[in-house]
Amino acid sequence: MSEDISTQNTLTQRNQTAVMGPQVGNLALKGGVPIVSEDGRELTTLNLGPTHPSTHGIFQNILTMDGEKIVSGVPTIGYIHRAFEKIAERRPLYQITTLTDRMNYCSSPINNMGWHMTVEKLLGIEVPKRAQYIRVIMMELARIADHLICNSILGVDSGAFTGFLYVMQKREEIYEIYEEMCGARLTTNMGRFGGMERDLSKEAIRKIREFIQSFPPVMQEFEKMLNRNRIFIDRTVGVGPVSQEMALQYGFSGPNLRAAGIDYDVRVMNPYSSYQDFEFDIPVGYTGDTYDRFMVRNGEIWESFKIIKQAIENLPEGPFHADAPEFYLPPKQEVYRNMEALIYHFKIVMGEIPIPVGEVYHAVEGGNGELGFHLISDGGRSPYRLKMRRPCFIFYQAYPEMCKGVTLSDAIIIMSSMNVIAGELDA
Amino acid sequence: MSERPNNIKLVDAPDGYGGSGFFATSFEKVIALARSNSLWPLPFATSCCGIEFMATMGATYDLARFGSERPSFSPRQSDMLLVMGTIAKKMAPIVRQTYIQMAEPRWVIAVGACASSGGIFDTYSVLQGIDRVVPVDVYVPGCPPRPEQILDGVMQLQEIVKNEPLRRRDSPEYQALLESYGIIK
Amino acid sequence: MPITADITWYILTALTLISALAVILVRNPMYSVLSLVLTFFLLSCHYFLLNAQFLGVVNMIVYAGAIMVLFLFVVMFLNLREYREETKNNLTKIGAFVMGLAILGAIIASIRRLQYPMPSNDQFNVTTGYVETLGDLLFRDYLLPFELVTVLFFIAMVGAIIIGKREKGERHF
Amino acid sequence: MQLTNRSKKIDKSEMSLAERMYLPAIASGMAITLKHFFKKKPTINYPEQKRYLGPIFRGHHILKKDEAGRERCTACGLCAVACPAEAISMVAAERQSGEEHLYREEKYAAVYEINMLRCIFCGLCEEACPKQAIYLRHDEFVPVFMSRDEVIYGKNKLVENMDKRYLREGWK
Amino acid sequence: MLTNQEIADDLLSQFGDKIAGFEEHHEIMSVFTTVETAKPMIEYLYQHPTFQFQYLTDLAGIHYPDNTGGELSVVYHLHSWTNNHRIMIRIFVPIDAPDVPTLIDVYKSANWMEREAYDFFGINFVGHPNLIRILNIEEMDYFPMRKEYPLEDATRQDKIDALFGR
Amino acid sequence: MDIFWIKAIIVLVIFGLSLVVAMYSTWAERKVAGYMQDRPGPNRAGWGGLLQPLADAGKMFFKEDFIPAQANKWLFIAGPCLAMLTALLSSAVVPFGDTIIVGSDEVQVQGIEVNIGILWVFGIVSLGVYGVMVGGWASNNKFSLLGAIRAASQNISYELAMGLSLIAVIMMTGSLSVRDIINTQHGGSWNLLYQPLGFIIFLTCAFAECNRTPFDLPECEAELIGGYHTEYSSMKLGFYLFAEYINMFVSSCVVSALYFGGFNYPFMDKVAEALGNDATGHNIATAIGFGVFFMKALFFVFFFMWVRWTLPRFRYDQLMNLGWRSLIPLAILNIVVTGIGLMFEIRWFSWVAVVIIVGVALVQAAMKPKAARGILEAAPVR
Structure with missing residues (x-):
């Protein structure tokens, strides 16, 4: 993992097309060859997120679409992983x-x-x-x-x-x-x-x-x-x-x-x-x-x-x-008057209990x-x-299956109705 | 209709030369004033501070009063990048790209402890302040800051914008600043 | 102001010709379609100049406003780079040239045999191009052909819907 | 699957023809928005109007002095330990004779710094302080910063000003 | 009402010596077992007509560096809604070969949980269709939740470690 | 003064007026949105935020002009220009008032009076979609392209229903000239009273043509970020936004001209009589009419905003269904009913359709108690 991101040479042309987020090269057009569905339709890839307005928290969905219909979605999470x-x-x-x-x-x-x-x-x-x-x-x-x-x-x-x-x-x-x-x-x-x-x-x-x-x-x-x-x-x-x-x-x-x-x-x-x-x-x-x-x-x-x-x-x-004096901080006045309280106070704050x-x-x-x-x-x-x-983390994995076959508008509504909170998702 | 509070501070007209029927002023100042009153935000909301930003947009605090209620999620159309919430190292290149894609003039506000410095998340996965990837104009402390503080931040930025010369973005100092972040124009 | 009208006519005609030529000379299909739209628009202007406002507007609505939008719609989905590299061998080129000549000859021949009615100022009727006149003509003198054409269109529409319905699979839009 | 006897189905009844025609719902929705159009606005015009945030709001830090104007802090370091963001640092010093009017205890913080950008205003330092020296003011925010150099607040910005003493006031 | 004893008896009769032991913490029973038995046991519990442990509440990895030969542990946390009963199943794998069979074909929700465990501890779930990192960037070359990494951010400049207690 | 110059002045005034109205529509939109959402809206830039549009314009003019690398440069520039051009052209035939008398000349307060005026509006509006399409395509961005496609199909579909609903009005008037249509509504016999169904259909289609909520699919923020104008910055974006507001103003004008009597208002004859028959009196009467027309148009502008801040938007297929399956049949029904009415010279006949529909709805609501209804299921598509 690179420590200093500012020196990374991930630089793109400034006037590059504004895709909201990084192009995911391997999932977009593979070597210029368009993705084709089973019945011969030409599919497009739409990169929803991580900064798309409807991904309220931050996660990415790479959608393969047939017109406005979503064929499949690949979610990527972890954009605010905080350990x-x-x-x-x-x-x-x-x-x-x-x-x-x-x-x-x-x-x-x-x-x-x-x-x-x-x-x-x-x-x-x-x-x-x-x-x-x-x-x-x-x-x-x-x-x-x-x-x-x-x-x-x-x-x-x-x-x-x-x-x-x-x-x-x-x-x-x-x-x-x-x-x-x-x-x-x-x-x-x-x-x-x-x-x-x-x-x-x-x-x-x-x-x-x-x-x-x-x-x-x-x-x-x-x-x-x-x-x-x-x-x-x-x-x-x-x-x-x-x-x-x-x-x-x-x-x-x-x-x-x-x-x-x-x-x-x-x-x-x-x-x-x-x-x-x-x-x-x-x-x-x-x-x-x-x-x-x-x-x-x-x-x-x-x-x-x-x-x-x-x-x-x-x-x-x-x-x-x-x-529970050994776990609950004594009132401030007690700390002055009572030796025991003072000791507990110190112990609790220091985490020595x-x-x-x-x-x-x-x-x-x-x-x-x-x-x-x-x-x-x-x-x-x-x-x-x-x-x-974290409930969000667990049920959000159903999202690709839920948004299969629906339109883009539906996918967005589904996402927001699931109430995925990024802080909980990525932990 | 509700009565208008009379104590709202309106924007003062810029200094200039008044006369009967004309008011001349430094063109630069007018544009700076216009810019400062039309700062369209790009809410880059990742976590808690984003929720507070909603409150700032809401009826009780109303960011719209400052002329910045049109959130433009397209980086081309926005003037200030409001980075709200933790920026993980996975996210950092995206913040940077969003910044790169913004049209000049552009300003950045780091809202909240996480975006400004990493806050309590002193871990392997969190970027310790977005000023490591993009230049920041205003830092707003708090975790999350109250809407009042976010408004303070926006007003502070308005102050900066008002005093910015029109040609600053062409100046070598600015180019050097961008270069120090590895952003080539 | 006859002179103004003349000048306008010349300018319009020149523009129309240029844009019409652009339709076939431009390599980018997008530009081509847009030139065609422009051509239709300029043709509508010709109609206006002839005081046939109804025809002009209808031309604009139907051709420029609806049909060409669909053209553009299709072109938008084309992968433009593919078509540029399309190779044309000499045989097709010769064939195209011969065909073009033949059509040109036919057009010239037919134009030569045409008799132009020369309008004169005293015969000129302002209301000729008006929608009222047109309506009178269509619904009195040419009622049968008009109705037949509508039936034809109706059948075409129904046919189109049926063909469109036969598409396999789920909804696609 | 029925696990309890407390479940209650939501209302998901079929639309009536009136509802199917869009217009009634649209009209009632528009009546609501129009009603709000003429309603009194709850907006606080922030820079001019300020809300009272309650007596325990956690805002700007302050290092209290006692009535005699002596600093209360004894540099025990509990606040620094309690700080989840590790934003507080201090250097303790022994009180010299002649400084009794400055510091209340024998030990005092020669340097007391809070990194205001790190701080998450959780209030744990206030709770941890056995000397009631550090408080989070309820009436003042930490101002915004324009550069990284000004974010570390030393004692000059933290210690209470005796002319404008901080009092925690309840609701009037 | 289901009791832990019933389940323990049933499991013992079914799996016998494959079970290394039981432990009970705050009414939740932990079953210690071997890597090979874990999956059959979970499937058994899933399909059992009365137990019906059909809900995978959680899947956690734990690192015990001192437990040689079984440094990494996986805890499956199952829940039977019909009986409102929770149970945990624990296995230990050596850190050199942390191979654990995947649970995806039993619970679909195990997908991301296993990926998370892989991401944090490097536990290799055999049979997982897409075992890549989920929360961290893919270029990462260590498993951050293992105990040997303190993993505070090394680039933080504004901290003084001299104070006691940190 | 030459009649040509008077006309030129009128044209210029109308042109300027639509620009100013569009400009202040942006302010009004923000204010209306604010007031409907319990907040004051912009109030710092000038009194009540009145300088807000100027601030926005000032900012936009000096914002970096951005052309994406892979975009088609010329079309990228042409997009907003086309949008702006078509938006401005359409106001040419709208009669803003009766005539004014200057010297011996009587001049109509209107850009040009043509006998197919309403079709002109229609034709220009149908060209308006090119601005969006070209811009969206040239941006070389998938979101923009999706927006452009949506815009194109939506506009074509709703033009049909719009035209059909219009035909009923034209049938009642017997003229395509907007001025004639207004004049037949003289004396309080507004078309709204005879064409309730047609009015609703026309208004709905006007919303769709202007890409306003609930039909703002081409640019909806939550899905397509900005749709066709995602890639636009600076004044090109300004043109797009501006064109939308001009379109809104023009369609408001057209709605009030077609269904609300244009510059007619109750007791206008008496007012005109009181003002006298000379040039000044006539001109004042015209000015009042102009004011009335303007107020009507502004009300509809407000209405546009009101609806926008109330309703959720449609989905793409639902939008198409509404257009093709509800509005077009209804419009045809309206034509038939109106035609029958005209045959027997009952002008209010199309109320019959409305009354029947409302009656059925009421009866159905009364017959079926809530509990007896089934569970909502998704409408089968196609």
């Missing part, structure tokens, strides 16, 4: 939270909480009920934000830009709630092992209640603009269907799987963080086409909304973090499906091996 798993092997556990932030950046709280729960499982910490409820609220807000982005971007890719900006305002409100909770909008670094880093403030509760008030009309408006619009229906129904067998084979999970009609949801199958306390349904689709995916996400937004409402109504009193040797797998229902953390600890300050099960 999360390698970095995690030399970071103390609490610093890995910042890495999980950047994995599925549309719903970082879910990733944060998933990671915290994994570690809590390893350390054997029992999280108090209030903290669990706060986590649920944050996770469901994150799910709403995630699905809002996906669905509104699907609108953008099909040409309806305006709905995107309507729901974006609501997403902005969700970010304000995060900000009240942890001080950042997107990469939240929210929560700590054993609970939350701070309680829900009055302002945060006010904002959540305000959100509950103001969200439904906007969402209804968004649905009204697209759900029963024939142009949209025609664009999406029957496009990129995924059968149940195919979904199982390709390891689908999350909304994309449920669109195919399988009601697998980690929140229901393996409830974590008090999800068993809440009443909600699992929206499922029929044939797993783009319309189903869209509608399932819409349905999930409403379900999440229901959960948030229940959680904020029944928010239990009590502490917002576990009583002994971690039990062992292994744990914990999965949460992320924005895109089962988000799992497989943590193997050898007792050191950082994980021996941390394998993240």
Whole structure:
């Protein structure tokens, strides 16, 4: 691997045709001979990505096309490979939270909480009920934000830009709630092992209640603009269907799987963080086409909304973090007064707390499906091996099969309805 | 219709010679002013910062106020390359090619820690700052930066553009700069 | 302004001839098609000059606007480099030359035998080229041929659709 | 495949003839956009208007002084260790006699540098600091940079100015 | 409700001495087995009428440099949705000949997961149709997740390593 | 003053007007989009962003002019020129107002009055596609080529339906001259009242001819980046964008002339009477008519934008289906119904078709409860 890319001589003529990305020589015209299909049609190669506007994250698809019909697609990923798993092997556990932030950046709280729960499982910490409820609220807000982005971007890719900006305002409100909770909008670094880093403030509760008030009309408006619009229906129904067998084979999970009609949801199958306390349904689709995916996400937004409402109504009193002094940072005042607290403080920050040797797998229902953390600890300050099960990475491999035989426009809609998040895809 | 806030700072007219019915100014300044108010972005969004850029484009912050809401995904048509998010070493040649394909005058904003310096991703696969492959005009810190900061970056770039002489792109200094990046015109 | 009209006519005719020659002399088929479009456009201008606006516009819509678009459509898909290297042996060249001469002779012969009606200023009727006159003619004097032609076109259209439908395989567009 | 009893099918009913004719959906969509046309805009005119970001927003770093104007930092290095981006570096020095009015503890940071482009504003340094010396301000951003040379902030830019003390204010 | 014991008993009766042992971590059982048995075992679990482990949750490679003769490990993480039960199957291969049969014909999703494991650890999945690097550039000549590579970016200039704890 | 010069001035004014309108359409588009999306749009360059078009133009003129290495240089340049030329030519026959009286001459406020005016617009529009096709082909880029192909087939297909829907109007008027068509609508009898179906078809086709959403397939951002103008930079791109806005303005003018009475407005006779019969009064009345026409046209420009920021776009085959399978049969139906109406001299007869269609839809919606309907399935193609 070359260290200094600036000296690489990959230079092309400046006024070369603007293909969006590098020409992939071996897959384009082979030695000037056009690619010909079985029945003698001359095929073209279209290089979609890595910087094509519809590849929201960054991945490349080299499509072989017959006119506007796609014959085959070869996806290339790894354009923002950041080696999360390698970095995690030399970071103390609490610093890995910042890495999980950047994995599925549309719903970082879910990733944060998933990671915290994994570690809590390893350390054997029992999280108090209030903290669990706060986590649920944050996770469901994150799910709403995630699905809002996906669905509104699907609108953008099909040409309806305006709905995107309507729901974006609501997403902005969700970010304000995060900000009240942890001080950042997107990469939240929210929560700590054993609970939350701070309680829900009055302002945060006010904002959540305000959100509950103001969200439904906007969402209804968004649905009204697209759900029963024939142009949209025609664009999406029957496009990129995924059968149940195919979904199982390709390891689908999350909304994309449920669109195919399988009601697998980690929140229901393996409830974590008090999800068993809440009443909600699992929206499922029929044939797993783009319309189903869209509608399932819409349905999930409403379900999440229901959960948030229940959680904020029944928010239990009590502490917002576990009583685990060796893992949870003591309050700053304690650090001055209490010698023990000071020692713990230093030990926690330095990562010197002994971690039990062992292994744990914990999965949460992320924005895109089962988000799992497989943590193997050898007792050191950082994980021996941390394998993240990233749903996007697994189901995106079905994309070439899904876009076979459809038109270019369909391929793009399928891509955005799958909600492939590059950070999660490439890790 | 909503009332217009009165405190919006409009662009001041450039210095020039006013008279009854005419207003002469340095042509160069007018063009620079025009350019600065019509910076069409090429969003090179790879990760988190791209999501914040969406927020910047959105109703609450509205990049359109600065005349830069027309995202042109074709490098030919854009004026500023907004690199948002981590640039892996696999991606670096593509950033560079996109930059090469852009028509002059072109500017680059590195948005966020990852694009500016690699951020927390101090690993084998991540490029430690895009200024190793393309010249950068403005760095915006933050991970991701708030929309306000992205707007700050755009306004800073407007300032740069406003003060850029028309002939800068032909100057030997600029050629030398490009050459130091191995970009031949 | 008869003199202006004359000058216009000469310029137009020259341009028409040049573009018509360009159609066959230019090697790049793309240019060739575009010259043909230009030729049609200039021919339409001739019609306008003759006060036959309807014919002119229809010529423009049908030939320049629709048929030539399809031509261009086809040419756009051609791999131009292939056709340039097409070799022509002497036999075809001689054949082409002979054929061309024969056609030229036929044209000259037919033109020579033609009787030109000479229009005079007092016979000139402004409304001759108008669509009303044309409509009157078509739907009164020539109703039968007109209807026959429409039926013919209709049959051709149906035939084209049927042939197009017979394409094998899935949808292609 | 039915795994739970909580599944709920989505609405995917056949289009009615009215929906098939495009126009009703188009009309209702256009009514929505027109309604928004006359709505009050939530836009914040940023450089002129600034939003209050909440009391715990993680912005510009600041090295606090105590009431007497002495630096709180004791150069223990916890913040540097806690930093996932490894953006903080410092050089510790012993406090000399006569410097008691400058530094609160016996040890202080002679050099304290943060690489602002590396920093990811995660707030872990603030949490790690046992002396409550480093904070992330809620009311100020790190400005944008125009060159790589200015991105490393030393103590001159980080230490609190006693004339304009930083206070973390809650919601009014 | 399926228990780990049932599965263990069933597997023992089916594969007997091919199983090197069992381990249980937080309710998920790991089955240690040999490279040759892994695939038949997974196929067996897939087709078993009651177990129905039809979902491949994850496939992870791990590097144990100290475990001579079995430096590289592959963990298959299976999930039976109908029973809502998870199980892990682990195998060890020597680093000199890391040949593991591919699972693509059982689970299509194994395709990229195996490519990722190859990319990170250099595990050679025999029978994989397209075993090339997936996340890293193809010219790379080492396997980055192996423990011997610290792999911080060597070109980083703005860091001081002198501080303790790093 | 010579009548020639008056005419020349009028032509120049119309020419300049379409340019200015096109220029400010770009501003209006951004403003309209902004306001519909709850944001203010450009407001820094001049008051309310009014200098935004100038800023864009200033920038574009001084941007590097780029010709890709493998592109066909001459055609690459010819593309935007053709687009601009055809866009500007089409406004020649649009009557912007009644006549003005200068001295003893009565001059029509119009570029040229020809008796086949509407066909002229039509012919020029059909040539307009060359700009897009040539530019897209010459760029030597696959995205551009796809855009060009889409543009060509879309324009040809929708021209048909457009022409057919027009025929009904022509049948009612008995003239191809736009001025005649406007004049028959005098006194509030706008064609819209007699040709509702034709109007909808014509408007839809106008959208398609202008490549506007929901028919903006040739340049749709999400799929083809910029379609035919992907490779264009600087003012060549400006020409393309400009041509689109001029086309939009001209088609708005044509729609308001054909279906909305052009410069006619209610009680215009009374207004004209009040203003008096002399030259000044007549000219003022004409000016009011001109203003009314302009407002109508601008409303349609706004309408174009309104639709663009509301609807998703079609897919290529759906677009073709809509054109060939829905609009053309409907247009033919409209012609037949109108013809029957004309035979018995019932001018509003084509409402019958509309009423029947709406009635059937209502009955069907009432008969079938939602639950009884089946599941949406993909429409079989072909």
